[in-house]
Amino acid sequence: MKPDHTPEQVELLHYMAKWLLLSVIAAALAGSASAFFLFALERVTQIRVASPQIIWLLPLAGFAVGWIYHRLGKDVEAGNNLIIDEIHDPKKTIPLRMAPLVLGGTVLSHLFGASVGREGTAVQMGATLADQIAHMLRLDRDTRRVLVMAGMSAGFSSVFGTPVAGAIFGLEVLAIGRMRYDAILPCIVAAIVADRVGLWWGIHHTHYVLGAVPAVGTTGLVAVVVAGIAFGMAGMLFATLTHTLSDTAKRHVPYGPARPLLGGAIVALAVWLSGTQRYIGLGIPVIVQAFQQPLGFEDSIGKLAFTVVSLGSGFKGGEVTPLFYIGATLGNALAPLLHLPFPLLAALGFVAVFAGAANVPLASTVMAIELFGGEIAPYAALACVVSYLFSGHTGIYRAQRIGRAKHRRALPEDLRLSELHAYRARERARPAAQRPEQ
Numbered sequence: 001m002k003p004d005h006t007p008e009q010v011e012l013l014h015y016m017a018k019w020l021l022l023s024v025i026a027a028a029l030a031g032s033a034s035a036f037f038l039f040a041l042e043r044v045t046q047i048r049v050a051s052p053q054i055i056w057l058l059p060l061a062g063f064a065v066g067w068i069y070h071r072l073g074k075d076v077e078a079g080n081n082l083i084i085d086e087i088h089d090p091k092k093t094i095p096l097r098m099a100p101l102v103l104g105g106t107v108l109s110h111l112f113g114a115s116v117g118r119e120g121t122a123v124q125m126g127a128t129l130a131d132q133i134a135h136m137l138r139l140d141r142d143t144r145r146v147l148v149m150a151g152m153s154a155g156f157s158s159v160f161g162t163p164v165a166g167a168i169f170g171l172e173v174l175a176i177g178r179m180r181y182d183a184i185l186p187c188i189v190a191a192i193v194a195d196r197v198g199l200w201w202g203i204h205h206t207h208y209v210l211g212a213v214p215a216v217g218t219t220g221l222v223a224v225v226v227a228g229i230a231f232g233m234a235g236m237l238f239a240t241l242t243h244t245l246s247d248t249a250k251r252h253v254p255y256g257p258a259r260p261l262l263g264g265a266i267v268a269l270a271v272w273l274s275g276t277q278r279y280i281g282l283g284i285p286v287i288v289q290a291f292q293q294p295l296g297f298e299d300s301i302g303k304l305a306f307t308v309v310s311l312g313s314g315f316k317g318g319e320v321t322p323l324f325y326i327g328a329t330l331g332n333a334l335a336p337l338l339h340l341p342f343p344l345l346a347a348l349g350f351v352a353v354f355a356g357a358a359n360v361p362l363a364s365t366v367m368a369i370e371l372f373g374g375e376i377a378p379y380a381a382l383a384c385v386v387s388y389l390f391s392g393h394t395g396i397y398r399a400q401r402i403g404r405a406k407h408r409r410a411l412p413e414d415l416r417l418s419e420l421h422a423y424r425a426r427e428r429a430r431p432a433a434q435r436p437e438q
Contacts, residue, residue: 016185023150023189026133030126030154030190031197037103037121038159038203044111045281052277054112058268061112062260065105066314070256073101079316080120081399083127083152084174087145088401088414094131094148098124105316113280114267115306116317118159123318126155126194149174150186154194160320161198161205165367167191172360175414176393178403206284208291208350211343213375223338224348224379227331228386231349234330235356236391238304238323243398245312256314263313267306279306283325290328290346294336299329319396320354327353347372348383355384356391359400393420 048054069077076082076098086094106121130151134144149170157166167188171179214220249259271277278286279302286299307322331349335342347368355364361384368380389406398418405411415423 066257120318175403232390
């Protein structure tokens with residue numbers, strides 16, 4: 001074979017030109033889709049707030065969402081987990097109908113009062129549209145999986161206004177303890193461009209006022225470690241309860257549309273009994289309050305319960321904004337006990353519960369810096385890493401792989417989180433001498 005004497009930098013020019021073009025196209029589509037979604041979300045939220053009695057129609061809305069997915073979306077119902085599986089093991093193009101189905105399902109869920117988020121919708125739309133580009137251009141397997149990752153980053157970035165965190169999210173979320181650096185350029189370009197596209201369309205993101213950040217000291221760092229443990233346990237509890245309820249509902253209510261019908265009835269009844277709609281929808285006003293005034297533990301508990309029922313029964317949306325709510329209010333309530341300013345602990349909880357529940361400590365740390373400023377970096381990094389460790393090998397994305405275990409306990413690489421329980425059961429049944437070294 002004749003040796004190739006072409007300088008590496010010349011080859012890189014072709015590589016960069018290719019990925020700049022693909023990433024910009026994917027980002028333009030994802031950013032525009034997110035903009036439309038956020039405008040629709042804002043409008044339906046205004047309608048729900050103006051007509052609180054609409055909550056009584058939530059069971060019917062749940063049935064409608066479940067029926068649509070039952071008839072048209074069985075192959076895309078796995079949502080983010082389907083995308084993660086396709087990136088790890090590409091088999092077929094993500095069906096285009098995933099985008100309108102999750103968009104419509106999420107808008108309906110928010111209109112009538114389910115407690116769901118929005119990142120799942122944006123990520124699924126971004127990844128789906130990116131995969132359509134790969135299909136039309138007949139891109140090879142490896143190029144396709146990288147472009148889908150870029151679509152995920154674009155969706156996350158554009159819905160939260162955090163481009164660098166969005167890029168890292170697309171790289172970090174696929175596997176615990178392992179990142180794919182071959183996708184770093186496409187993910188960064190797609191995330192930055194998608195955020196710009198959303199702003200160009202007129203999207204406005206919520207601004208959180210943190211105030212002064214205390215100087216880093218021993219007492220403060222110890223308090224943040226304690227808070228990080230609590231945030232990690234909260235993330236683990238959220239993921240575990242949501243998956244348990246979902247599995248239980250599927251086992252006892254086999255007809256798909258009936259599950260969100262029942263879940264919607266429970267949420268509507270709970271709203272009536274509690275006399276408040278504080279725990280439904282995105283809950284952005286309460287998150288803002290967590291930075292402005294002291295709150296109690298009941299807010300984080302209430303939001304966790306309402307979201308677990310909504311998502312576990314089959315409503316569409318996402319988990320991340322509810323995790324922001326749970327984390328911000330939990331951090332606020334912990335502040336007097338840990339002798340730290342409540343805006344600081346609200347900000348740390350905002351990102352750290354997400355870090356633990358989604359196993360993305362780096363993306364969460366960078367998100368804190370993008371949202372709250374660079375002074376929070378040492379506290380945010382510590383809180384997110386501790387939360388990530390103490391959430392254990394659980395997570396909101398069951399298709400997430402184990403790239404490297406969080407501590408020295410041996411776990412096989414590329415094991416899905418959904419397979420971990422069965423693996424541990426098999427290991428307990430094996431003789432001690434045959435088990436992997438700990």
